[in-house]
Amino acid sequence: MATDQTPLNTNGHDLMPRRADAVQVLTGTRSGEPIVIGARFSCASCDQTPTYVLREGAVHVQDPCPYPMGITTEITLDVPSGKLIVTDDLRDVYDVDFDAGANYGSALGKKQVIEAMAALGCAFGNVNNTCPGLYRQGANSYVIAAPVRDDNDVPSLPDEACLAEISTELWAYSIADFDDWKAKGGHPGNKLLGKYTVVDVTPGTYKFTYHGAERGFDHHAADTVVFAHIERVPTPAS
Numbered sequence: 459m460a461t462d463q464t465p466l467n468t469n470g471h472d473l474m475p476r477r478a479d480a481v482q483v484l485t486g487t488r489s490g491e492p493i494v495i496g497a498r499f500s501c502a503s504c505d506q507t508p509t510y511v512l513r514e515g516a517v518h519v520q521d522p523c524p525y526p527m528g529i530t531t532e533i534t535l536d537v538p539s540g541k542l543i544v545t546d547d548l549r550d551v552y553d554v555d556f557d558a559g560a561n562y563g564s565a566l567g568k569k570q571v572i573e574a575m576a577a578l579g580c581a582f583g584n585v586n587n588t589c590p591g592l593y594r595q596g597a598n599s600y601v602i603a604a605p606v607r608d609d610n611d612v613p614s615l616p617d618e619a620c621l622a623e624i625s626t627e628l629w630a631y632s633i634a635d636f637d638d639w640k641a642k643g644g645h646p647g648n649k650l651l652g653k654y655t656v657v658d659v660t661p662g663t664y665k666f667t668y669h670g671a672e673r674g675f676d677h678h679a680a681d682t683v684v685f686a687h688i689e690r691v692p693t694p695a696s
């Protein structure tokens with residue numbers, strides 16, 4: 459057995475902890491497969507456990523990552539009532555098994571949960587513990603974002619554009635049609651974590667584009683962190 463700092467060709471997988479670019483490799487193991495120390499056990503994008511091969515002085519992951527850029531997830535939410543309930547947790551009405559698919563910590567796991575929630579009628583996304591808000595951007599467009607304040611306490615998004623604050627006990631946002639939530643049994647007295655805000659919007663269908671599982675997404679960036687873009691899907695002129 460020999461150990462050495464060896465370059466790792468990740469083949470697009472998200473395997474390296476920050477600030478690391480080489481791993482330690484144990485060779486001469488009984489199975490013949492190199493053992494890699496210092497990389498993640500599974501890819502933070504695709505959730506696969508890598509198979510390593512040694513070649514020309516470097517260790518390579520055998521198969522390429524299907525999501526080398528991470529994953530941008532788009533879903534749509536119907537809002538016929540023109541009223542959005544905006545909060546962190548709506549699992550009292552819209553609940554899915556977070557462990558049904560890939561690890562929720564991976565980009566693929568987040569995409570699967572977001573799509574399963576959307577199928578039930580809830581726009582959902584992980585935001586870590588950033589306490590973001592729903593901010594107006596245009597007439598029918600919004601963002602879920604966490605602004606920062608500069609040295610003069612000037613926020614990177616105007617306070618008056620904030621339509622709803624999202625406390626993050628669940629580390630997520632959950633947004634649904636308010637009447638749909640009530641029709642499915644939602645009740646202020648039964649609601650789970652966090653308070654909620656009802657925001658008036660133009661009735662219609664809204665596209666949510668979730669960015670929090672993109673490769674290199676920084677929850678604690680020095681500028682506004684935008685978790686999701688929200689815009690009304692234009693309806694054909696009648």
Ligand SMILES: [Zn+2]
Nearest residue numbers: 471501504523
């Ligand atoms: Zn991968």
